[in-house]
Amino acid sequence: MGVYIQAAAQISVQNPLCDDWLDNPIQYRVPYQRAIEADYKQFLDPVASRRMGRILKRAIATSMTVVESSGITNPEAIIVGTGLGCLETTEKFLLALVQEGEEFLQPTNFINSTHNTIASHIAVHLKCNAYNSTYVHLGVSFESALLDAFMQFQLGRIHSALVGGHDEMIPNYFYILDKVGYWEGKLASECAVSFMLSDEPGDNPMALIREVVLLHNADEKRMESAINQVCERLGTERKEWVSPPSVKPVFGESFTSQAFEMYAAAVKMQRGLIADNILLINQYKGTETSLIFLSKC
Amino acid sequence: METLILDLKKQIIEALNLEDITPDDIDTNAPLFVEGLGLDSIDALELIVLMEKQYGIKLEDPGKSKEIFRSVATMADYISKNRKK
Amino acid sequence: MKVYVTGFGIISALGMGAGPTLGALFNRQSGVGPLRWLETMHSHLPCAEVPFSTQELRNMAGVAQDKIITRTALMGILALREALEMALWNEHKPLDPVLISGTTVGGMENSERFFMDFISPDTSHDKYILAHDCGVCTQMIADHCGHFDMLSTLSTACSSAANALILAADMIRTGRASTAVAGGSECLSRFHLNGFNTLKILDKDPCRPFDNTRAGLNLGEGAAYLVLESEESAKARGVKPICLLSGYGNACDAYHQTASSPEGDGAVLSMTKALKEAGLSPQQIDYVNAHGTGTANNDESEGKALMRMFGADSVPPVSSTKAFTGHTTSAAGSVEAVISIMALLHDFLPANLNYSNPMEMLSFIPVTDEKPLRPLSHVMTNSFGFGGNDTTCIFSKI
Numbered sequence: 001m002g003v004y005i006q007a008a009a010q011i012s013v014q015n016p017l018c019d020d021w022l023d024n025p026i027q028y029r030v031p032y033q034r035a036i037e038a039d040y041k042q043f044l045d046p047v048a049s050r051r052m053g054r055i056l057k058r059a060i061a062t063s064m065t066v067v068e069s070s071g072i073t074n075p076e077a078i079i080v081g082t083g084l085g086c087l088e089t090t091e092k093f094l095l096a097l098v099q100e101g102e103e104f105l106q107p108t109n110f111i112n113s114t115h116n117t118i119a120s121h122i123a124v125h126l127k128c129n130a131y132n133s134t135y136v137h138l139g140v141s142f143e144s145a146l147l148d149a150f151m152q153f154q155l156g157r158i159h160s161a162l163v164g165g166h167d168e169m170i171p172n173y174f175y176i177l178d179k180v181g182y183w184e185g186k187l188a189s190e191c192a193v194s195f196m197l198s199d200e201p202g203d204n205p206m207a208l209i210r211e212v213v214l215l216h217n218a219d220e221k222r223m224e225s226a227i228n229q230v231c232e233r234l235g236t237e238r239k240e241w242v243s244p245p246s247v248k249p250v251f252g253e254s255f256t257s258q259a260f261e262m263y264a265a266a267v268k269m270q271r272g273l274i275a276d277n278i279l280l281i282n283q284y285k286g287t288e289t290s291l292i293f294l295s296k297c
Numbered sequence: 298m299e300t301l302i303l304d305l306k307k308q309i310i311e312a313l314n315l316e317d318i319t320p321d322d323i324d325t326n327a328p329l330f331v332e333g334l335g336l337d338s339i340d341a342l343e344l345i346v347l348m349e350k351q352y353g354i355k356l357e358d359p360g361k362s363k364e365i366f367r368s369v370a371t372m373a374d375y376i377s378k379n380r381k382k
Numbered sequence: 383m384k385v386y387v388t389g390f391g392i393i394s395a396l397g398m399g400a401g402p403t404l405g406a407l408f409n410r411q412s413g414v415g416p417l418r419w420l421e422t423m424h425s426h427l428p429c430a431e432v433p434f435s436t437q438e439l440r441n442m443a444g445v446a447q448d449k450i451i452t453r454t455a456l457m458g459i460l461a462l463r464e465a466l467e468m469a470l471w472n473e474h475k476p477l478d479p480v481l482i483s484g485t486t487v488g489g490m491e492n493s494e495r496f497f498m499d500f501i502s503p504d505t506s507h508d509k510y511i512l513a514h515d516c517g518v519c520t521q522m523i524a525d526h527c528g529h530f531d532m533l534s535t536l537s538t539a540c541s542s543a544a545n546a547l548i549l550a551a552d553m554i555r556t557g558r559a560s561t562a563v564a565g566g567s568e569c570l571s572r573f574h575l576n577g578f579n580t581l582k583i584l585d586k587d588p589c590r591p592f593d594n595t596r597a598g599l600n601l602g603e604g605a606a607y608l609v610l611e612s613e614e615s616a617k618a619r620g621v622k623p624i625c626l627l628s629g630y631g632n633a634c635d636a637y638h639q640t641a642s643s644p645e646g647d648g649a650v651l652s653m654t655k656a657l658k659e660a661g662l663s664p665q666q667i668d669y670v671n672a673h674g675t676g677t678a679n680n681d682e683s684e685g686k687a688l689m690r691m692f693g694a695d696s697v698p699p700v701s702s703t704k705a706f707t708g709h710t711t712s713a714a715g716s717v718e719a720v721i722s723i724m725a726l727l728h729d730f731l732p733a734n735l736n737y738s739n740p741m742e743m744l745s746f747i748p749v750t751d752e753k754p755l756r757p758l759s760h761v762m763t764n765s766f767g768f769g770g771n772d773t774t775c776i777f778s779k780i
Contacts, residue, residue, distance in 0.1 A: 047335065050314045078634070084515060085537070094573060098497050102423045102576050104350040107342040108314070110577035111639050111768065114486055115516070115537040120769025123636040129651055132634035132771055133545055136485075137535040138517035144534045151552045176500045180511050216524070216533045287521065288533070338641060342582060357582070 003153050003161075003209045004297065005266045006072070006202040009065035011035050011058040011192040012251050012260065017065055019267055025250045028187055032174045033252060035190040051108050052121065053088040055168040058192035059118045060125050063162055067126065070196040076158035077131040078119050080166060081145035083138060083255020085115035087170045118166050131158065139284030140214055141165065142193075142259040143292065147212040153199055164194040165259025189252025193259035195266075201297055206266040207278075210234055210293040218289045227279065230293060241279035241293065244268075258282045262292055269296050302373045309369070312347045313340050325369045333368075341366060353381030385551045386623035387777070388611045389471070391464025392720045393457050394604030394707045395430035398442070399464055404724050407732045408752070412706050414588045414600050420570045424579060428588050430602030430708025431570060432457060443526070450513050451522055452489040457605035458523035458567035465563060466527060469609035474619035476561035476611070481530045482550045483520040483607075484542025484566030486712045489513040491571040523567065532559070537712065539767030540673070541632075542566050543606065544715025544775055548630040550610050560615035565716030567605030574711065575601055581640060589676030589709075591702035592685065592748045594739035599675040602708020606716035608723075625723055628760065628778040629662065631655025635770030641679050646687025648772035649673075649764065653691045656774040662760055664692045667776070669731055671722045671763040674702020674748070675709050680766065685744040694745040701749040705735035715765040715773060722763040723777050729757045 013028060014021035016038040040049065040057045043064045049057060059080070067073055093109040111117065116134040123132050131152060135144035142165030149161040168190045177183060197209070211230050215223060231238050244265060251260040261280050268274035280292040306320035313336065327333040330341070344366055348354040354376065356362045365375045392399065395413025396406040406413065413430045420431065434442065439456035443463075462481075466472070493500070493514045496507035512518060520535040536546050543566025550564035568574075578584050578601060585598035608627075616623050633655060635648025642648065657664060673684055681702075688697050703721050710717045725732055734748035760778045767773075 046317045047315065050316065051339070083517070093577065094494060094497055097572060097576055098494060102572065102579075104346055105576050105580050106312070106346055107339055107577075107580035110580055111339060113577070114539055114768060116539050116767065116769045116771055117639065119538075120634070120636075120639065120771065123634040123770065124638070127636055129634050129636050129648060131632045132538070132769075133549075133632065134537050134771075135534060136488075136516040136537040137520065137533065138515065140534075141517070147534075148549060148552075151549075151556050151558075154556050155552060172501045176511055179500075179505065179508055182512075214532045214534065216521075216530050288517075337638070339639065342580065345582075346580070 001154060003150055003197050003199060004201045005195055005206040005209065006198045007066040007069035007196040008206060008263050008266055009062040009194050010260065010263055011038055011062055013189045014250060021250055022267065031183065032169065032188040035192065051112060053086060053112060055086050055088065055166055056112065056118060056121050059122055059164060059166050062192050062194035063122045063164065066162065066194045066196040070202060072160045072196055072198065074128055075130060075160045075162040075196065077149055077152055077161040078122050078128060079133050079145040079149050079161060080119040080164045081135045081141035081256055082115055082118060082166050083136065083141045084167055085136065086113050086117060087168050087173050089113045091170055091172060122162065138288055139255050140282060140288045140290045142256040143212060143214060143282065143290035147214055149197060150209065150212045159199050161197045162194060163197055165191055165256030167191045167254040167256045169254060183253060186248055187252035189254055191254040191256045191259055193263050205297040206270040208295045208297050210295050213291040215289040217287055223289055227291060236277065240277050242275040242277065243279050243281055244274055258290060265294055269294065298373060298377060301377060302369060305369055305373055308347055308351055312343045323369060327368060329366055329368055351382065352376050354379050383555050384613050385554050385627045386611050386613060386616055387608050387625050387627055387723060388616055388621045388623050389465045389469025389609035390606065390720045390723060391461040391468065392606040392717060393432055393461045394710060394717055395432060395602055396707060397433060398460060400724065406706060407721065410733055410735060412588065412735055414705065414708055422572050422575055424575060427584050427586065428600050429570060430600055432603055445526065450509050452513055452519060453491050453569035454485055454487055454567050455519050455522035457569060458483065459526050461565065461567065461605035462523055462527050462563065462607045465607040465609050470619065470621050471528065474621065476615060476619060478531045478559050480532045480550065480553055480559040480562040481520065481524045482534050482536065482546040482562065482564040483523060484536045484546040484712045484715065485516050485519050485568055486537045486539060486542060487568050487571050487574060488516040488519045490573050491569055494571060494573050538771035539769055540711050540714050541765040541767040541771045541773040542712035542715060544765040544773035545632060547608060547627065547716065547719060547775055548632060548773065551627055551630060554610060554612050560612045562610045563607050564610060565605065565607035566713040568603055568710060568712040570601060570603045583677045585676060588736055589705050590736040591674035591676040591704055591734055592681050592741060593737050594741045596676045596678065596681060598677050599704065600708045602710045604707060604710040604713050604717050606713060606720045608716060608719060623780055625726055626778045626780060627775060629656040629660025629776040630774065631659060632773045635772055637770055640768050642683035642766060644683060646683040648770050649684055649687035649766060650690050652772040652774040656762065656776050660776045662776065665696065666760050667698050667762050668756065668758040669725060669761045670698055670700045671718050671761065672700050672702045673764045673766045674704055676704060681741065682743060684764065684766065685741060689745055697746040699731050699749045700746060701732055701734035703732045718763050718765065719775055722761045726758050726761045726777055726779060
């Protein structure tokens with residue numbers, strides 16, 4: 001059993017909605033960098049999108065891009081992973097609350113601060129009534145969303161799914177996390193990646209997702225044991241699975257940066273630039289681990 | 298009244314985050330909701346906040362405020378009669 | 383594959399534990415009242431606070447004084463602990479336990495207090511920084527109570543805990559876990575209270591779900607968790623199943639950020655999916671624990687959805703228990719699941735408090751008398767979140 005990645009799109013610190021990063025990645029020598037925005041007018045009417053902060057516009061733009069490339073206009077699930085949600089609007093509401101008090105607060109900022117507003121905006125935009133969920137579990141938020149989608153396919157409930165990893169980083173929050181040594185020297189950045197998944201390959205599939213596993217408080221031994229169990233189930237040997245170098249130097253660090261790892265692996269797989277069987281391992285701050293098994297189509 | 302109408306248009310643009318729209322783009326007498334600018338229930342709530350913050354007018358019920366918010370003209374008229382700031 | 387409930391735990395304005403909760407429901411004792419702990423200028427708004435201070439919760443949970451923890455996590459620990467005890471967790475440890483939790487607030491109750499310090503060079507409150515996000519809250523709850531192989535955290539507003547239940551059930555159905563605990567926890571915060579207040583959907587009086595004069599909701603807080611298990615695991619651990627989670631469904635209204643579609647499209651879809659999953663016809667549902675927040679929009683939309691689902695003349699007994707517990711937002715799905723299960727087990731219908739005036743556009747009135755006409759076999763519970771995240775769960779007697 002496997003799930004095809006039919007299409008993928010990104011907005012990040014690299015040029016948006018394209019793969020310029022592959023041959024000519026923009027180099028950054030700063031600790032913090034916001035994403036390069038796409039031209040959202042091609043996706044959104046400016047008045048209709050007046051309330052949307054950057055994270056929402058990026059989510060819609062990347063979602064519409066994969067809808068168009070795959071031709072799947074009504075996905076049977078929309079599932080998003082976001083570690084910190086809509087920080088910009090959360091901060092607006094919170095700052096107004098703590099600095100100006102509990103009068104004259106703006107409802108728009110509250111509504112667009114909830115984590116699930118991302119998946120909800122995508123659904124409203126696509127007029128999609130299908131299964132809709134949002135995961136907010138630290139550095140494995142994207143993988144949690146992916147696991148849910150994978151299970152929906154396994155249970156035969158869906159044939160397509162729009163799955164995304166979305167996180168933004170505002171200056172104040174960069175500073176806050178920096179104070180507690182969170183970044184560990186990595187480039188603090190933002191993530192907007194959408195994937196269109198399907199149980200059918202479509203015209204030009206990028207990669208096949210074979211399995212997704214999440215572990216809590218797993219040491220190396222438990223992690224390797226979980227990997228071996230999957231290998232056995234898939235009828236493969238451990239040594240067939242290659243873990244490529246991380247693309248964090250290209251895309252930076254965010255709670256959902258594993259979405260970039262899967263994105264980059266899929267792009268490279270489609271072009272024959274990477275091994276046929278890839279194992280993406282995320283060991284987040286020693287507490288949460290994810291494993292994504294990807295194979296060439 | 299002219300000044301009030303111009304100020305009001307600027308405040309509406311800011312409160313509702315209407316980027317790319319200038320006061321000249323807003324027809325004073327055109328409907329604000331459904332047609333015209335096509336505002337919705339959340340915008341109505343934002344306008345209630347605006348009324349209180351800028352003009353000291355408290356409107357508790359979004360439903361009853363429909364008439365007041367019909368157009369910039371009706372808003373300006375209500376403000377000029379009821380403002381406390 | 384069948385998914386059984388083998389334990390549950392709950393804390394809310396009705397008190398700590400299943401016992402006090404059931405007592406309050408039987409005695410029609412609402413937990414809605416004046417605010418005691420939350421400091422806000424909106425103290426006139428009736429809310430449903432858990433009747434313990436954060437310090438008391440810390441003592442009850444046995445969390446060391448110097449450990450950074452949030453009120454949301456403390457309530458979660460207490461509810462989880464009760465659920466695990468009921469499921470004989472420590473006596474017969476499950477093989478591969480999973481915990482899925484729903485929350486939106488996370489550590490906001492600390493962050494809103496210390497945010498100005500966070501963004502200044504002042505480091506005195508930096509220890510609260512990493513406690514802000516939702517996932518950390520789940521870790522706090524899980525790690526205090528025992529070992530879990532896998533955790534995850536959901537946030538779909540007011541349907542978070544319900545979606546946690548269905549993710550957990552799916553983990554069992556796909557063979558990824560034999561035991562999966564799921565639910566949610568959410569404490570009151572100024573952020574939340576003010577947020578809802580800006581939407582002008584908070585009633586200045588105790589809420590009146592499905593009443594024609596209803597004027598909004600009362601915010602509440604609480605936590606509830608259910609232990610879900612495969613038949614094989616329950617047998618192996620020697621635990622007697624309590625009931626079945628026989629069906630569930632998730633759909634998106636996709637209409638508007640805060641308003642539900644006038645005819646309740648998303649709600650009809652989630653209820654339809656749940657019935658299909660359970661293999662039940664609408665006539666087999668004996669009771670619906672509605673989302674029933676008491677807002678003008680929800681109750682009309684949900685009411686119409688119920689009429690479309692069951693037929694205008696054959697809507698089963700319906701009540702909202704939010705006049706008891708308040709709207710516990712992210713925890714509502716599991717708080718009300720526990721209430722629904724208790725209704726199922728005891729064959730009683732929780733009353734829809736504060737009801738006097740029928741809604742003109744609805745063909746039914748909610749339950750005001752606990753006596754049912756028949757014993758209950760299947761109960762349905764709805765949770766509908768902002769953003770159109772609609773989820774329905776069905777629990778059945780074994």
